[in-house]
Amino acid sequence: MVFGLEEEIVYGVKSANPGAKIHIVGDIPNDLRVTVPNLDLNILRIAGSEIVTMILVMVLEDVALVKGLSKKHGYVSNLSQELVALGSASMLNGFFYGIPITGSLSRT
Secondary structure (H helix, E strand, C coil): CHHHHHHHHHHHHHHHCCCCCCCCCCCCCCCCCCCCCCCCHHHHHHHHHHHHHHHHHHHHHHHHHHHHHHHHHCCCCCHHHHHHHHHHHHHHHHHHCCCCCCCCCCCC
């Protein structure tokens, strides 16, 4: 529903103002494209501290989420297993044009 609404808004703006700077992307492939990520070490030099900060926030948020849910529902959680799953999912996501994976405390 959200995508349909966005599509109608873009179509309406484009029709009402042909000079609007809204570009149509074109066909979006319906298959799952697998690529090898570009491992440019220059990125580490430029954004090294931001990368470390992002990883630290992801880990701390996941630990807080796991501890909170396990306490709330009365089960024992294995934080090592959770962090291995989080890291593996984030690394594999790089092959599929994904975004970093993390939990969310806002809805818990």
